[in-house]
Amino acid sequence: MRIVATDTTLNTIAYNVATALQSIGENISLWNTRQKPVFDMIAEKRPDVIIIHTDDMTPIFMRAIKEYSNISVIAFGFSNCYDNIDVVCLPDNTPEHVMKNLSIDNAQILLIPPTANIAKYGQHQYHASYASDVLYISKQKPSAALINILHHLAAFVQIKICGPIKIAMPEYLGVTNLSQEIRFMSSTRIGLDFYGLDTLDYASLGTYCVTPAPNPVFPSVIPTQIVDTILDKVENLTKLKTLANKAKKLTYKKYTCFHITQKIFTQLNYPHIVSKLQKRYEQIRQTS
């Protein structure tokens, strides 16, 4: 099966779906909508499924999928037009009044919770040299509030910062690759996830995470109480481990990229993909 996904680096859920499909050996191509017109992409790739963010759903794209009606389209996000879309994925905390105002006629709606990308992060890998009390992975430009929190924490606990966005603090260690990121995430006592991008990934690796973002496995903390919460929890390693293990179990039970991808492909009626996803999920679960 040929799958094309838009370059959705900002949309974690779509990225997780693409990773899950890639892990079962499906042919996935990334499509940069700013560089290649939609008709050229369809002529070249002949996709069976397109995974797209609603920001990329231009009028030309809508015309193209009307013309090529055999292509299944999975859309992530909000739009005022979902014509010819097969599955619409929205955040599970979408308010009811917003849902009522969406004009979705034929498409199936799936409410998607935050998920862990276990296909990407895989196994826990503790390394003593990567260990820290608190880890922050900088994936977005930091706000002034976050910088204050990081400075405050650095005065009391061993904090390490890594990631693609440079933070002007001596604790910032640079841009890491995936395996280094996994080691950092596995070796810290508490992960700080200010924007709610990695919370479930921390959970899947068995690490406790403090985040203000709503999520199904850890309590969300008010930003002004992040420092107090971390200082309160960081010393009690046994309690942290118990809470993290609980979160890990819950994540593997319900909130992985394989769960949502299976849901989506059940709606699209691709049973062979669903069974392959289930098999791969079982494999990863056994080794975790």
Added chain:
Amino acid sequence: MKKFGIILEQLLPTQLVASAIYNINQIILNTTHISPIIFINDYYRPFITPLCPIMQHQEIWGFDAPVIATNIYTANLLLQAPRPTKKYFYVWNLEWLYQTTQIFSEYEHVYYNTNLHLIARSEEHNNILTNNWQQPQCIMRDFDYEQLTTIISTG
């Protein structure tokens, strides 16, 4: 006679070079049992005349004594050399803070390397190095020749 080497990237008039040469000269003037050598990458006429030999950094390869690197570049050179009996990295500057693109792997190879013993320049540097990388073996303020003599004698 106890010998040791210090690797300087160049001999341009910088605080690092001034401190290193001044303190090496002090060792030569005040002791009789220690023989230092400066290894350099680019030759430049030194603005303080060293009282010890200056050699090209390729000579570290067969130098069978303790050697001290002074930045990431020279630390990488030192790590590749098989003969030095003990390898030190005097962290004169917190270099990872000043790069426009900071790639963790480039620093990890040096700062996490257990073959390289870190020496911090101050208490503050010591805290940052311990927090981020590994515990430095000792603190030596600006190449202080008395501390340098102790490190070499015990190393």
